[in-house]
Amino acid sequence: MTLESTTAITPRHAVDVRIEGAVCHLVFDRPDANNAINAQLVAECHTALDRYAQDVSIVVLSGSAETFCFGADFAELSQGVDPQFAAHAGPGPMFDLWQRLATGPFVTVSYVRGKVNAGGMGFLGASDIVLADTTARFSLSEMLFGLYPACVLPFLVRRIGFQRTHYLTLSTQPIDAATAQAWGLADAVDEQGDMLLRRHLRQLGRLSKTAIERYKTYARGVTPDWGAHRERAIQGNLEVFEDPHNRAAIARYVTEGLFPWE
Template identity: 55%
Template sequence: MGVVSDSYQTIKFRNDRGLATLQFHRPEANNTINDQLVSECRAVLAEFGSQIRVLVIEGLPEVFCFGADFKAIHQAGSDPAASDGTRSAEDLYDLWLDLAQGPYVTVAHVRGKANAGGMGFVAACDIVLADETAAFSLSELLFGLFPACVLPFLIRKIGKQKAHYMTLMTVPVQVGEAHRWGLVDAYAANSDDLLRRHMLRLRRLSKSGIQRYKTYLASLENDLAAQRDKAVVGNRAVFNDPENLEKIARFVETGQFPWEGGHGGR
C-alpha cells in the first residue's frame, strides 16, 4: 500500500515504493485551483520528490481540473488586504515546472473536463492518458482573460497555432482531436486499464535514469523557465483588470456568462 497521506484538504496522495498518485479532490468546487491546492501539491513534491519515480496526476471521474477558483478570486477581490495574486501565479508556474522538469515521470490521467489552468497540469506532464469522456478547453478569453501561464507549456506540447486556436475559440476539444494534435498520448474507454498497462512498463525505469534523462531534456528546452516572469506579468495584468473582475463577480453571483443578459457588447 505504501504511504497514504490524509493530511491534505484539497488533494489525496499515496506513494507505493516510488509509484505515486496525486489526485485533485475539491468536488465541492468543481476541482478548481486555489492557493491551498497549489501549496499542497508543492508540499508533496518537496517531501516525496526524491523518492518518486512515476507520479500520476488525476482528478475526479467527471472533471480533471476546471481551472482557477473564480469564487476564491471574487472573495479576494472584495478584501482590501488580499494580495494581487502574483505570488499565486508564480507558485503555480513553478509547480508546472516541477512536473515538466522534475526527476520523475509525470502522467496526467484525464477523465472528464480539463479547462483553463487544468490544461496547465495536462501540458506540463510527460505523458497524457485519457478516457473517452475527456475534453480540453481554454475558456479564459470569454472573461477577458488569457491563459498566460498555461501557454508556454501548451505550445511546447501541441505547437503555437493549435494553442492559439484553442485560446481564441474557447470551445472544448474532444479526446480524439486532442490525440491527433499530440496533446493526448493514448486514450481508451477504460482509462484505468490503460493507466495500469503504462505503469507496468514505467515501473521498470530506474530513479537515476529518469533523473539524468529529465535533466538532459530540460537543458534542451530551457524556454519554460525563461518565460516564467513574462507569464506571471501577463497573468497579473488580466486578473487585476477591473472589467475582468466584474465579469468574474457576475458569473460567481448569478451564473451568467459575460455575453448573457445584455453584457455581450462590452
C-alpha cells in the same frame, strides 16, 4: 525506496496524496469546485513534491471521473485567499509547480477523465505523458472572461505547438479525446482509462530513478526554457486578473452564474 501509503496532507484537503511503491498519486479533490486551482491545491502539490520527489520515480495527476481540473478558482478570486495558504496564491507558485512537474526527477503522468479546462491544461502541458479515457474534453475558456492563458501557454506550446494552442485560446471550444490524441495533447486514449493507466505504470515502473533523472536533465536542454517565460507569463496573468472589468465579470459569474455576455 518503498514508502508507506499516506492520506491527505490537511484534514480539509484539496489534494489526496497516495503512495503506491514508487508512484505518488496526486488526486485533485475539490468536487464542489470542479477541482479548480486555488492556493491550497497549489500548496499541497508543492508539499507533496517536497516530501516525495526524491524517492518516487512516477507522479500521477488525476481528478474525478467528471472533471480533471477546471482552471482557476473564481470563488477564491472574488472572496479572497485563505491566509493559511497566502504564500501559494497568485500565478508565481502555480507556474513554479508546473515547472517542477515538467523538469523534476520523475515521470509526470496526467490521467484525464471528463473536463479539463483553462489552468487545468497547464498540468497537461507540464506532464511527460498524458493519458485519457474517451469521456475527456479539453478546452481553454479564458478569453470568454477577457482573460488569456498567460501561464499555460509556455507549457502547452511545447506539447502541441503554437497554432493549435492559439486555436484553442481563440475558439474557446472544447475538443474531444480523439482530437486531443491526434494533436499530441493526449499521448494515449482508451475507453477503459484505468486499464490504460495501469499498463503505463507497469512499464514505467521498470525504469530506474537514475535513468529518469538523467534523461529529464538532458531533455531540459532540448525543450523550451520555461524560466525565460516566467516573469512575462506572471505579469500577463496579473494584468488580466487584476483588471476591474474582468474581476467584476468573474464576481458576477460566481454570485449569479451569468457569463459576461449575458
